[in-house]
Amino acid sequence: MKIVVAHNRYRQAQPSGENTIVDAEIAQLTAAGVEVLPFIRSSDEIPSMSKAAKALLPISPIYAPQAQQELSRLLTEHRPDVLHLHNPYPLLSPWVVRTAHKHGVPVVQTVHNYRQVCSSGLYFRDGMICQDCRGRALGVPAIVHRCYRNSRAQSALMATTLAVHRPTWRSVDRYVALTSAVAAHLRDYGIPADRIVIKPNGIPDPGLPAPLGDGxxxxxxxxxxxxxxxxxxxxxxxxxxxxxxxxxxxxxxxxxxxxxxxxxxxxxxxxxxxxxxxxxxxxxxxxxxxxxxxxxxxxxxxxxxxxxxxxxxxxxxxxxxxxxxxxxxxxxxxxxxxxxxxxxxxxxxxxxxxxxxxxxxxxxxxxxxxxxxxxxxxxxxxxxxxxxxxxxxxxxxxxxxxxxxxxxxxxxxxxxxxxxxxxxxxxx
Missing domain, CATH: 3.40.50.2000 (Glycogen Phosphorylase B;)
Incomplete structure (x- = not known):
């Protein structure tokens, strides 16, 4: 079995459990005999990009042309069985789902947050739970409140990206929901229950537990x-x-x-x-x-x-x-x-x-x-x-x-x- 794992790594300055989980999952799959083809980009690449590449950054969450070209070459050369997507932002774009389908490759996505609906991905704003964008065609509240990177312009771009890619997300072949709550979030978004599997993350076994302490x-x-x-x-x-x-x-x-x-x-x-x-x-x-x-x-x-x-x-x-x-x-x-x-x-x-x-x-x-x-x-x-x-x-x-x-x-x-x-x- 040959699997492409696609992930946009978060910046090193922003410690990410998601990066750690993706790395661990690749190692576990490889140890189990699966051939893994990493298709990884990192937000740490952005400062060293050429001026031309940086000029395209504002549209990359929607389309990211270079990523689609590179992914197309990878899929053509290796003909994998599945593409497994984690985080697509900002350098991959959800468009990788369409690119994979164009090559006849089914797509699995692990859902690590609520970014199908929420521009920040957290359902949390100003110290409290917020679901103001839930059910909206365009997340105008996210723009008003600068929910993405505390920028109205970047929030508008992310809200637009989520609106544009609603059909993309609904075309994913199988969703991996980390918990029952994420599965409920996906069903509320309109994903059929038979395309959702609950599979949490795992961590290495630390060995037999020590006797209980106190407190x-x-x-x-x-x-x-x-x-x-x-x-x-x-x-x-x-x-x-x-x-x-x-x-x-x-x-x-x-x-x-x-x-x-x-x-x-x-x-x-x-x-x-x-x-x-x-x-x-x-x-x-x-x-x-x-x-x-x-x-x-x-x-x-x-x-x-x-x-x-x-x-x-x-x-x-x-x-x-x-x-x-x-x-x-x-x-x-x-x-x-x-x-x-x-x-x-x-x-x-x-x-x-x-x-x-x-x-x-x-x-x-x-x-x-x-x-x-x-x-x-x-x-x-x-x-x-x-x-x-x-x-x-x-x-x-x-x-x-x-x-x-x-x-x-x-x-x-x-x-x-x-x-x-x-x-x-x-x-x-």
Missing amino acids: FLFLGRLSPEKGLDLLLDAWRRHPDGTLGTLRIAGDGELRPLVEAAAAERSDVTYLGTLDRAGVRAALEASAVVLATSTWHDVLPTVIIEALASGRPVLGTALGGIPYLVGADTARVPAGTGSAQEASAATGSASSVPLSGPVSGTSAVPAGIVTGEAGWAVPPEAAALAAALPVARAGAAALSSAARSRYERTFHPDVVTSQLIDIYTTLTP
Whole structure:
């Protein structure tokens, strides 16, 4: 089997989990015996481009002529079975889908964000969830609010690109949705359910989990959409020391907020930026990992790392978080706007009672959904505060289930086999 993997790498100055995932996927496919032909461009190339090439940059998200010529030569020479597209912006353009189809090559696309609809790809603006462009022929709100690179001109170009390529995206042969929430987003966009396969990313197996530590770990970018304000508000509703230690690792614009919290309370520790060994040590010291995003976070890799280490996760019921912890078959009850949004974000269709026993506790407060490997709550301080002691008491009961969910759903061997199966369904 011969596969072209097409991806526009994000700039090195903009750390990207997507770049890492694409690299890992290429390595995993190659190790499984698949011949991979990388068709990779990088946004780091832009400063060194010729004046003529730079002059064409404004139209490249729509068409990118050089990329189409180079891809045509690659497809003609190698005659691959499938083209697998990740990020097309700005140097490849979604037009690569049309170019592949012109050569009779089916296309798979992994959806890493919401950019079929949202110019920023995040469904998040001015500190809150925003879906103002959903259902519109042209994303005028994105232009008004400068959603793409804080530029009205570039936002207009991206909004136009999304409008022009609506038929392109609807012609993709198979979509890889990283979570059930992404699958729901694609169905809402008009993609038939039979062209969507849920296949998450995987991470290397770190080995058998160490015994549970105590307390909680937040690991990630220290920025508003990650919910640090929400987390610290919920934490302060408990007396100092009653929940064990809250460890916070990472860096970003909210670092002063975290440092102030660590100075204020003896049970908050700021670990700074960690290398891989430091991440491993922080996971081993903790019992529960926190994912308190206040946007529709697609697939936080830290959750998969937690499950691989046998640590259950307490997260907000937004984006892919409920899917990752196995709580996406239940709904957070309606009652507030944020709770309703959280329910819709899971793509859930079934209703499950939201209270019930958990080992180590007498009952789960209403509003907390217990999944296979953790808990999901509305993105509200009161709900998160109520869930913190539940998670601490129930961590031991879910530890082995967390590891099992990783082995069954997120192990590289599992996701690579899934991906090859997807390719196989598109080849004669």
